[in-house]
Amino acid sequence: MNLIQQIRSSIDSVLTDLYQVESNPDGLLVSDTKKEHEGDFTLTVFAIAKAARKSPEQTGQEVGEALTSRFPALFNRFNVIKGFLNLVLVDGVWITNLLAAPYSEGVLSTFMVEYSSPNTNKPLHLGHIRNNLLGHSVSEILKALGHPVIKVNLVNDRGVHICKSMLAWQRWGNGETPVSSGMKGDKLVGKYYVIFDKELKKEQAELIATGLSEEEAAKQSALMTAVRAMLLQWEAADPAVKELWARMNGWVYDGFASTYARLGIRFDKIYYESETYLLGKKIVEEGLQSKVFYQEADQSVWIDLSAEGLDKKVLQRGDGTSVYITQDIGTAQLRHDEFHPDQMVYVVANEQDYHFKVLKHILTKLGRKWADGLYHFSYGMVDLPTGKMKSREGTVVDADDLIEEMVAEAEKLTLELGKTQGMDQEEMSSLYETLGLGALKYFMLKVDPRKRMLFDPKESIDFNGNTGPFIQYTYARIGSVLRKANAEEAIARASYANITQLHDKERELIKQLARYHESLKAAAKDFNPALIAHFVYELAKSYNSFYHECPIMKEDDKEKAKFRTVLSEKTADKIQQCLHLLGIAVPERM
RNA sequence: GAACCCGUAGCUCAACUGGAUAGAGUGUUGGCCUCCGAAGCCAAAGGUUGCGGGUUCGACUCCCGCCGGGUUCACCA
Numbered sequence: 001m002n003l004i005q006q007i008r009s010s011i012d013s014v015l016t017d018l019y020q021v022e023s024n025p026d027g028l029l030v031s032d033t034k035k036e037h038e039g040d041f042t043l044t045v046f047a048i049a050k051a052a053r054k055s056p057e058q059t060g061q062e063v064g065e066a067l068t069s070r071f072p073a074l075f076n077r078f079n080v081i082k083g084f085l086n087l088v089l090v091d092g093v094w095i096t097n098l099l100a101a102p103y104s105e106g107v108l109s110t111f112m113v114e115y116s117s118p119n120t121n122k123p124l125h126l127g128h129i130r131n132n133l134l135g136h137s138v139s140e141i142l143k144a145l146g147h148p149v150i151k152v153n154l155v156n157d158r159g160v161h162i163c164k165s166m167l168a169w170q171r172w173g174n175g176e177t178p179v180s181s182g183m184k185g186d187k188l189v190g191k192y193y194v195i196f197d198k199e200l201k202k203e204q205a206e207l208i209a210t211g212l213s214e215e216e217a218a219k220q221s222a223l224m225t226a227v228r229a230m231l232l233q234w235e236a237a238d239p240a241v242k243e244l245w246a247r248m249n250g251w252v253y254d255g256f257a258s259t260y261a262r263l264g265i266r267f268d269k270i271y272y273e274s275e276t277y278l279l280g281k282k283i284v285e286e287g288l289q290s291k292v293f294y295q296e297a298d299q300s301v302w303i304d305l306s307a308e309g310l311d312k313k314v315l316q317r318g319d320g321t322s323v324y325i326t327q328d329i330g331t332a333q334l335r336h337d338e339f340h341p342d343q344m345v346y347v348v349a350n351e352q353d354y355h356f357k358v359l360k361h362i363l364t365k366l367g368r369k370w371a372d373g374l375y376h377f378s379y380g381m382v383d384l385p386t387g388k389m390k391s392r393e394g395t396v397v398d399a400d401d402l403i404e405e406m407v408a409e410a411e412k413l414t415l416e417l418g419k420t421q422g423m424d425q426e427e428m429s430s431l432y433e434t435l436g437l438g439a440l441k442y443f444m445l446k447v448d449p450r451k452r453m454l455f456d457p458k459e460s461i462d463f464n465g466n467t468g469p470f471i472q473y474t475y476a477r478i479g480s481v482l483r484k485a486n487a488e489e490a491i492a493r494a495s496y497a498n499i500t501q502l503h504d505k506e507r508e509l510i511k512q513l514a515r516y517h518e519s520l521k522a523a524a525k526d527f528n529p530a531l532i533a534h535f536v537y538e539l540a541k542s543y544n545s546f547y548h549e550c551p552i553m554k555e556d557d558k559e560k561a562k563f564r565t566v567l568s569e570k571t572a573d574k575i576q577q578c579l580h581l582l583g584i585a586v587p588e589r590m
Numbered sequence: 591g592a593a594c595c596c597g598u599a600g601c602u603c604a605a606c607u608g609g610a611u612a613g614a615g616u617g618u619u620g621g622c623c624u625c626c627g628a629a630g631c632c633a634a635a636g637g638u639u640g641c642g643g644g645u646u647c648g649a650c651u652c653c654c655g656c657c658g659g660g661u662u663c664a665c666c667a
Binding site for chain 2: 029031032034036037042044046049050056081082083084119156159160161298300309310311314316317318319321323324325349350351352353354355357378380381383388413414417419435446447448450451452453454456459462463464465466467469470472473474476477480481484485515518519522530531534537538541544545547548549551552553554555589590
């Protein structure tokens with residue numbers, strides 16, 4: 001039983017005795033006491049007062065008196081303000097809590113988390129970075145709580161859009177390769193995707209100039225006709241088309257691999273749409289037979305979701321080729337068959353809210369009970385000051401470029417501060433990497449994932465204040481203290497068993513450490529890494545404040561010195577743990 | 591047109607899911623390195639939580655109506 005549970009059950013037993021109210025420790029409104037009042041925990045008593053038919057003040061007083069007299073080892077004193085009962089714990093409770101071993105939750109449900117899900121015709125950009133970091137972090141958080149987690153990626157490697165870059169390369173590429181051009185493979189293929197779009201626009205403008213309407217021009221597009229023909233050839237396994245496809249995708253994967261490696265992103269399993277869409281088509285067939293789907297005159301396959309408040313949705317084109325959702329159906333089935341996860345979490349931007357609603361409905365209508373476990377983790381998009389990023393219009397912040405800039409900034413700052421004495425070249429570049437990526441990752445993860453966020457490339461990302469480097473700095477600083485403290489044999493041998501009184505800053509720090517498990521649980525429940533970011537930020541602040549006021553090795557009382565050393569060590573451990581949950585590395589020196 | 595999401599200090603974000611006087615960072619102003627690491631610490635200033643109603647002991651939070659922004663409703667993915 002942890003501290004908060006202990007407090008809840010103490011209050012609960014007192015309430016039962018005093019007012020014979022129903023027993024429910026988890027339903028009690030217990031929160032941290034606001035810092036302008038004296039106390040560690042606060043019980044909000046309005047609801048209890050109502051049940052007891054007494055005034056909130058009187059109820060608070062009675063409960064407070066009962067608690068301090070019945071549990072003197074836990075509660076030291078209390079005060080009542082309006083309907084709030086503020087409880088002050090005995091300092092020894094905090095010390096015990098600090099030194100207690102962490103506990104685990106037992107066997108928990110299995111999660112599959114899908115994230116990243118790139119297209120093979122676009123290099124990774126800022127939006128993908130947010131996606132990757134969220135997916136990675138949510139997975140780590142679930143694991144930390146004891147859930148088995150399978151991290152998967154779904155590569156969008158087929159479809160009309162892929163044919164676009166293939167066609168463009170065929171027509172205008174002159175045999176260009178990553179080697180011949182010196183370009184990263186994903187960038188090279190992305191270049192041809194953009195070229196296609198430009199050529200298509202040119203063609204459309206020419207057609208419209210001959211007097212066609214926009215709609216007619218789109219219908220008559222020779223380029224789009226060629227693309228559709230290529231997709232048909234691809235689905236028919238035409239060797240030449242398949243060869244080109246495999247070759248160009250290979251370039252892209254090499255490019256992605258280096259970006260993932262630098263970001264520290266890994267997967268347990270990678271799915272390719274090209275390998276799952278056929279299963280999707282099979283299920284479409286099944287749905288037709290069971291009359292869940294129906295066919296239009298042109299042979300296209302649909303589902304009518306108007307009863308669910310949604311529209312009709314196409315599942316297969318008239319020419320028999322499959323659409324986006326077809327492969328998602330197949331992929332979900334495949335994953336269920338292979339791993340039987342209790343929950344399938346899709347980390348996908350909120351612009352696809354509708355798509356996932358539809359997907360879940362379809363699977364449910366097809367009688368897949370496990371569709372209940374589908375959860376769309378819908379995160380907000382990243383905005384630039386100029387508006388939305390559009391890869392086809394070139395208004396994107398490229399992932400590789402951004403990482404490079406952050407690392408360069410870290411280097412510049414570190415050199416300015418002149419803290420690289422005694423480091424060799426390898427140590428220095430690894431430090432810049434740690435700091436630059438730390439700043440970037442923390443920046444992306446500290447905000448509520450569900451909200452859209454603004455990224456201003458000009459103001460870039462800070463290294464002071466509520467930032468990754470601030471927390472990394474706190475860790476490095478503790479490391480420095482501990483290295484020196486370890487040299488002090490006297491401190492190492494001292495005991496701190498007789499400490500009963502805590503300094504305010506010590507107590508604050510221990511209290512913050514004690515909140516870790518609650519934060520972790522909340523972060524897992526909400527799929528919200530920002531809660532971990534806030535927790536670790538508060539922890540770093542508490543430590544810095546403590547550090548400023550409480551001498552550690554310079555403390556004359558050896559027992560106190562030892563205690564503060566242990567407190568520092570626990571703090572450093574927790575910082576490292578939390579940053580790990582965010583995918584952020586920690587430097588020993590900076 | 592319909593559905594969903596969002597509007598909080600100049601800026602970027604919090605607010606324990608209905609609790610106390612709405613908090614941080616940044617920026618601005620001032621203080622702290624003969625003292626374990628100043629990427630730090632301490633302080634000041636900064637708010638009618640988009641607007642108007644309602645629900646109750648209590649509303650940034652829930653309900654209704656406006657205003658502003660975004661996304662989706664494609665045989666694009």
